[in-house]
Amino acid sequence: MTDRIRTLLAEMNTLEEEMATALREQQSKMFFQIDGKRVEFERTLREEHRKLKSSLLQWLVAYRPQNLLTGPIIYGMAIPLLLVDLCISFYQACCFPIYGIVKVRRANYIIFDRQNLDYLNIIEKFHCTYCAYGTGLIAYCTEIISRTEQYFCPIKHARKMLGNHRRYAGFLEFGDALDYEKRLEEYRIALGKPN
Template identity: 55%
Template sequence: RKRHRELRTRLLTYLKGARLAVILTAPVIYAGIVPFVLLDLFVSLYQAVCFPVYRIARVPRGDYIAFDRHALAYLNGLEKLNCLYCSYANGLIAWTREIAARTEQYWCPIKHARKLDGVHTRYAGFVDYGDAERYREGLRELRARLEAERPAG
């Protein structure tokens, strides 16, 4: 811990070493907190209202958002703030993605006609595009899988 504090770059030194363009973009980056918080509120409400109706297991926020980097003594205050913001933003997006993936599995578990980069983990189990014969059965199976993920009770 002592060595970590010794390795910390003082805030003034950190700022002096930053390019002006980087400093000037900070308000743009941090303005993103507003839509992130609104997204967080909406997705929380959406999940609380809709998932019980669809019999989909709740996605715990804490499994996706972690605030632990503030404990790193080698980071200065601004670096800790940056890490806090990035942890929240990336965790929120990952959490939202899982909620959207479960929603897609419930409502429209059909693969797209073309290959996509960065598909979610549930996508591979979806029904192939154009497979009308398999769609209804696949939809029932995938919804049953979602329901099976719910905790008993």
């Protein structure tokens, strides 16, 4: 990896930290606090949220018909998602200890907190829970697979790939064979350290 790329990666990390700080500041401006797993809004804001919630009848009348028609297809994906969740969790539980890789905490990726929003009715909360599970599960899978890729083959592709995981930028350049085995072992050792 060149010095320029290391510098850019360091700048990206700094920007990510600044973004996290800005998001925390925004949370305080939105009048909510996070207490463990619980999100608490100021009392007046909770009351305003409750006033904005639409009833189930209003929601059904105003809802787009095509969304209702595709609902069974969308929610039918719950079965494959659950199966993927089971398989990837089993894989990690069995293989990561053997490889010496620190396990991915599922709770860092699959987060259910939108049910604390009083302006959502029960159907909207259900939709949000499903989407949080699906997107969180894909992020959880991506992190498990990216650690596996770092262990076995931390080499970039020759062609540009969209949607790279966060580890990809630090991988070896395509065709850079100098000290490959030694550097591969360094990547593996790094996976045994907590992030």
